[in-house]
Amino acid sequence: MTVSYDGTAYNGFQTQPSLNTVQDMLEQAVFSLTGERVKLTSSGRTDAGVHARGQVINFYTSSKIPLERWCRALNTRLPQDIVVSGAREVDLSFHATRSAVRKTYRYTIRCGRHPDLFKRHMEFYHPTALDTEAMREGLSWLVGTHDYTSFCSVRSTKLSHVRTIYDARLECEPLDPLLQSFAIHIYLTGNGFLYNMVRIVAGTLIQVGEGKRTSESMRDILAARSRAKAGPTAMPHGLMLWEVLYDENGITT
């Protein structure tokens, strides 16, 4: 299933003891519909306050409910800030985490005089101008297969921090003349992401945009393999899990 959610009200995606999570909501909706206590698998957890446009989940059910009824049936049992937008049957070998071949995250910065209040839960607001060309250049150093330890939380438990970034791009929306501000979207597509990776990249790029670091410093930070060399972890609310792609069966969100 493809799931979108506004992460503002949740303690992240993954179930935690006595906390309000997106996974809990989804599993409760499935229980309410089928009576089954399923355990969801997702393409990956998202942190508290992080959003998803195209999260992918899978679970096993012996329900006889026809496939085309699932979306609406779950949506009527879900709060308004979680929407199931697609459902399909997959091979029993499918695993939303392990079968994913490409994931895209987006980080959004609203830059200029005034925030866009209608997007305040989805855009990190930066009141002064940023050098977007320098940020774009800095971003380009991240493409390729690298050890991204510098852009990974020290709390990571992964054995290897080598990942491949296929694409990294920065898009600017036109200036809103009323607000005298514009949105900067950073899209990162890779075969996998480390703990806080996109948020640390965004936090470091903001410093590049502020002129506190050069674009080339991104290369040096990467080479250093040290979290201490990179910038701060940017706020979670600017981050959105944009899209997850699967090879087998051509499943995409």
Add this chain to the structure above:
Amino acid sequence: MTVSYDGTAYNGFQTQPSLNTVQDMLEQAVFSLTGERVKLTSSGRTDAGVHARGQVINFYTSSKIPLERWCRALNTRLPQDIVVSGAREVDLSFHATRSAVRKTYRYTIRCGRHPDLFKRHMEFYHPTALDTEAMREGLSWLVGTHDYTSFCSVRSTKLSHVRTIYDARLECEPLDPLLQSFAIHIYLTGNGFLYNMVRIVAGTLIQVGEGKRTSESMRDILAARSRAKAGPTAMPHGLMLWEVLYDENGITT
């Protein structure tokens, strides 16, 4: 001053006894900044749940705070769902309601399989397809100088229901492939609007889009001068006060 607000949390713009309104928040922010108990004038009240991109307000102050400091100073004293985006000094004769020469409202309908949850507070969701060409035709009958009694709440206390609509247009956003839905924006620009006018126009146009009424019925409804002939009042959360224009001094939002 130009003010944007997310109306979701408020009981409308205008101060009401013991209710939480946008005007109360603004007047409290001015008091906190200057110590003055001002009484705001706005370009017009908005109902509970209705939003504003470019509301205009004015008030009298003897504060010595420089003009360029007002926006930031007020915004730090306002909740995040209200933003003052512009401030200027005007002639003492200026009156935000009476000096306005043109106002634009926007009503947004999300049409298709799934709502856009990130815009759920700003888009009225309609799960089935709408005939947008018929809606566009229907809308065109409203342009001109007419008695809009049919599109006015029976609770109106105005002596005359004659207004001029300068422009009425419908714009469709491209289909979101993930959500299988798209947004329809209805923009109405006129010299003034009656109580619930845009929402009744939207509610009636939705029926045109559903095929329950013909586009030409808009002409007949207008001619009937009877609220009973029009469709329902559409939900407030799809409505946004878009822009207010003032002639003198070329003040625009």
